[in-house]
Amino acid sequence: MTIPVPLARGPRRGLPPTHFADLTLSEVKNKMRELGMPAFRADQIARHYYGRYEADPLQMTDLPTGIREAVKDALFPQLLSPVRYIEADGGATQKTLWKSPDGTVLESVLMRYSDRATLCISSQAGCAQACPFCATGQLGIQRQLSAAEIVEQVRVAASTMEKGEMEGGPGRLSNVVFMGMGEPLANYKRVLRAIRQITAPIPQGFGISQRHVTVSTVGVAPAIRRLADEDLAVTLAISLHCPDDELRNTLVPANNRWPLADVIDAAKYYADRTGRRISIEYAFIRDVNDQLWRADMLGQLLHRELQQMAHVNLIPLNPTPGSEWDASPRDRQDAFVQHVRAQGVTCTVRDTRGQDIAAACGQLAAEEK
Ligand code: SAH
Numbered sequence: 001m002t003i004p005v006p007l008a009r010g011p012r013r014g015l016p017p018t019h020f021a022d023l024t025l026s027e028v029k030n031k032m033r034e035l036g037m038p039a040f041r042a043d044q045i046a047r048h049y050y051g052r053y054e055a056d057p058l059q060m061t062d063l064p065t066g067i068r069e070a071v072k073d074a075l076f077p078q079l080l081s082p083v084r085y086i087e088a089d090g091g092a093t094q095k096t097l098w099k100s101p102d103g104t105v106l107e108s109v110l111m112r113y114s115d116r117a118t119l120c121i122s123s124q125a126g127c128a129q130a131c132p133f134c135a136t137g138q139l140g141i142q143r144q145l146s147a148a149e150i151v152e153q154v155r156v157a158a159s160t161m162e163k164g165e166m167e168g169g170p171g172r173l174s175n176v177v178f179m180g181m182g183e184p185l186a187n188y189k190r191v192l193r194a195i196r197q198i199t200a201p202i203p204q205g206f207g208i209s210q211r212h213v214t215v216s217t218v219g220v221a222p223a224i225r226r227l228a229d230e231d232l233a234v235t236l237a238i239s240l241h242c243p244d245d246e247l248r249n250t251l252v253p254a255n256n257r258w259p260l261a262d263v264i265d266a267a268k269y270y271a272d273r274t275g276r277r278i279s280i281e282y283a284f285i286r287d288v289n290d291q292l293w294r295a296d297m298l299g300q301l302l303h304r305e306l307q308q309m310a311h312v313n314l315i316p317l318n319p320t321p322g323s324e325w326d327a328s329p330r331d332r333q334d335a336f337v338q339h340v341r342a343q344g345v346t347c348t349v350r351d352t353r354g355q356d357i358a359a360a361c362g363q364l365a366a367e368e369k
Pocket of ligand 1: 133135319
């Protein structure tokens with residue numbers, strides 16, 4: 001099955017050269033043979049990369065000095081460089097703006113909580129989905145990210161945690177969410193490769209639990225079904241934002257292509273195949289989608305179609321510059337939660353992080369441009 005990729009609105013530049021993290025371990029072994037090196041070198045490199053978060057072959061001291069340069073040239077081209085770091089929430093939130101050699105900019109955000117550390121990563125530079133409340137949606141798409149560009153965001157954050165370069169001392173990166181820039185299911189093959197490498201046990205990958213990886217989507221229904229058949233246990237989050245097609249067509253333009261019934265049907269299939277509860281995201285926007293009748297309608301829809309397999313996450317809108325929209329008041333938020341729950345569907349309000357550092361999806365990259 002081929003997944004239709006939404007048309008790019010901006011120029012589409014080429015992907016970076018192949019990197020170690022684009023490849024599976026067996027592909028790296030083949031590469032080693034091509035280079036005239038024994039295949040076991042692949043395992044050595046993989047232990048450095050996935051086990052110690054080391055991506056510079058010159059530092060891989062168990063490789064013979066004579067081959068370190070060759071490995072670097074063949075498998076470790078320069079990918080992302082950090083151009084800005086911003087901290088918030090007393091250092092418990094760290095946002096990084098990355099730039100690739102072709103000038104592409106993207107963001108990732110590391111958030112530390114008492115019981116976990118979550119990294120929010122980008123899957124595309126920019127986004128073609130054009131959701132009007134989202135800063136990335138206003139940027140348009142620059143290009144797809146390679147699997148290695150996705151994996152590298154994770155490696156660097158895992159290293160930051162391990163070295164204790166974040167408030168709270170050394171720890172472990174436990175969760176990864178595809179909630180940064182881009183629509184992950186519109187970059188399907190590379191995102192899937194990245195997921196496998198993020199979750200495979202060391203030395204094939206970082207060994208992060210599949211259940212602790214969340215793929216968030218506007219609702220690319222055919223790709224949701226395809227993901228359901230991949231034999232993975234990752235969490236699926238759907239950016240519903242609205243229980244009716246008319247408003248959703250404007251809030252999430254992809255709805256014109258895959259309307260609610262199709263999206264919910266795909267979500268059901270995902271829940272059936274994986275046994276995983278679907279996370280339903282609802283950006284809460286004052287006087288736009290915050291009516292209590294919509295809460296009732298949302299609760300009824302989800303209870304009818306997914307029963308206990310849906311959980312609603314209310315995200316108070318993080319206003320983007322130039323937009324007239326803002327978050328609904330707190331009392332409306334509380335009432336909305338109660339109305340959804342009254343229909344038998346669990347509902348919580350997402351903790352908002354980094355509001356003071358323009359952490360809304362794509363905001364920092366928009367400023368940089
Ligand atoms: N393209 C994917 C993932 C990226 S955004 C998707 O749409 O799901 C991750 C989540 O943040 C989505 O639910 C998105 O709708 C939401 N979001 C984007 N901009 C926001 C803002 N300004 N305030 C609150 N939530 C926002």
